[in-house]
Amino acid sequence: xxxxxxxxxxxxxxxxxxxxxxxxxxxxxxxxxxxxxxxxxxxxxxxxxxxxxxxxxxxxxxxxxxxxxxxxxxxxxxxxxxxxxxxxxxxxxxxxxxxxxxxxxxxxxxxxxxxxxxxxxxxxxxxxxxxxxxxxxxxxxxxxxxxxxxxxxxxxx
Amino acid sequence: xxxxxxxxxxxxxxxxxxxxxxxxxxxxxxxxxxxxxxxxxxxxxxxxxxxxxxxxxxxxxxxxxxxxxxxxxxxxxxxxxxxxxxxxxxxxxxxxxxxxxxxxxxxxxxxxxxxxxxxxxxxxxxxxxxxxxxxxxxxxxxxxxxxxxxxxxxxxx
DNA sequence: TCTGAAAATGGACCTTT
DNA sequence: AAAGGTCCATTTTCAGA
Numbered sequence: 001x002x003x004x005x006x007x008x009x010x011x012x013x014x015x016x017x018x019x020x021x022x023x024x025x026x027x028x029x030x031x032x033x034x035x036x037x038x039x040x041x042x043x044x045x046x047x048x049x050x051x052x053x054x055x056x057x058x059x060x061x062x063x064x065x066x067x068x069x070x071x072x073x074x075x076x077x078x079x080x081x082x083x084x085x086x087x088x089x090x091x092x093x094x095x096x097x098x099x100x101x102x103x104x105x106x107x108x109x110x111x112x113x114x115x116x117x118x119x120x121x122x123x124x125x126x127x128x129x130x131x132x133x134x135x136x137x138x139x140x141x142x143x144x145x146x147x148x149x150x151x152x153x154x155x156x157x
Numbered sequence: 158x159x160x161x162x163x164x165x166x167x168x169x170x171x172x173x174x175x176x177x178x179x180x181x182x183x184x185x186x187x188x189x190x191x192x193x194x195x196x197x198x199x200x201x202x203x204x205x206x207x208x209x210x211x212x213x214x215x216x217x218x219x220x221x222x223x224x225x226x227x228x229x230x231x232x233x234x235x236x237x238x239x240x241x242x243x244x245x246x247x248x249x250x251x252x253x254x255x256x257x258x259x260x261x262x263x264x265x266x267x268x269x270x271x272x273x274x275x276x277x278x279x280x281x282x283x284x285x286x287x288x289x290x291x292x293x294x295x296x297x298x299x300x301x302x303x304x305x306x307x308x309x310x311x312x313x314x
Numbered sequence: 315t316c317t318g319a320a321a322a323t324g325g326a327c328c329t330t331t
Numbered sequence: 332a333a334a335g336g337t338c339c340a341t342t343t344t345c346a347g348a
Contacts, residue, residue: 002219016213020177023322034336039324041334050219055212056173058309062207063162065309070259070266087303094310102227102297109227109297113309140259140266146248148307152215152222152270153251180343191315196345 002048008033012041013050014154020054057149065113068142069120073108073128074135082133089131095123106138162207165190169198170207171311177211214306222270225299226277229263230285231292239290246288252280263295 005013011031015022024038031038045051060066075086083101090099090110098111114120120139128134162170168188172179181195188195202208217223232243240258247256247267255268271277277296285291 005220013213013215017215018210018212020211020213024324025322035322036324036337037335039322043324048219050216052214052216053175054177055175055214055306055308056170056177057209057212057307058170058174058311059207059209060309062205063309063311068257070257087301091304094308096304097307097309098302099304100225100227100297100299101301101303102299104297105295106297109299138262140257140261140263142257142259142266144244144258145255146244146258147253147256149212150214150254150305150307151212151251152217152220152254154215154220181345182343192343193315193345200345 002050003044005050009041009045009050010154012038013045013152016042016051017151017154060113064115067112067114067116067120068145069112069114070140070142071108071110071112071124071128071137072106072140073110073137074105075107075133076135077133078107086131086133089127093123093127095119096127160201160205166198166202166207167311169195170202170309173199173208174308174311217270221272224269224271224273224277225302226269226271227297227299228265228267228269228281228285228294229297230265230267230294231262232264232290233292234290235264243288243290246284250280250284252276253284 008031012027015027015030024042025035028035028038033041042051060068075083077083086108087099087101090096090108095112095114096110097113100109101107102109112120112123114123124137128137165188169184172184172187181199182192184190185192185195190198199208217225232240234240243265244256244258247253247265252269252271253267254270257266258264259266269277269280271280281294281296285294
């Protein structure tokens, strides 16, 4: 399924993580490969799922989403049906950017993006108070987003 | 700086969040705008910073980054220099995908992506134990990544 | 909105290892 | 076979009328 990635692949991925619109001839210049070779590799990387998708990063501030909130949630029952239902409910909310099921003191960690506190309030009613399987939750308000993204470490180091 | 966004803009952003490689003529079809109009809008959205950048999402699993870890950190001193130094140290680590400075019981929330526990161990030594300003930290290991991304809610609903 | 030039993508085909 | 390179057709972008 996934043929092993060589140095070219890693460099290409690193470049595309930074700017997915770098033209293939430029990529070729920086990694020392012809445009066609780059093209083939990108095609392969997409087909194999190494590149999951291409996306535009939209500025939260430009859209008024000035608040990022991190919520930790403990559930009542970790029975699989209950858990899946809860998981799905969380993931389905557009304001939930990220949802992780975790081991430790808490069961879920959620990242919300909202316009103002009241909006978050509404969401807690809907997702937490409105869900019988949610036992308790804790809210952390982000005062600054020092680093965001999903870039992976790709180059040696 | 940021002219108000109309319904066309929002639809375009929504489409590009999903797939940044959708050609402009297709975008035009779905939002009912000519290719040129779409082109102009995208140019404007980029220039105004509404679209921050275009990026390729790389599969963590394909690269062996099977572990996502969430760490909460409390610092000794919230004095600004100390804080900034700590913040910078966290953000500079390639394994730190996200770093938020938060209000509440903790001061920082970090999202790590690593290949295995040992790697995380090394990072805690480097970033936490090796930083005199870190008072304590707590680790949550993600058992599943139910939702990831940075997509913003854009369409009414 | 339409038209056309320039740029970028992606396939065909050949060569090298 | 597997992967690179060159060349060319098609698609896409993007600016001017």
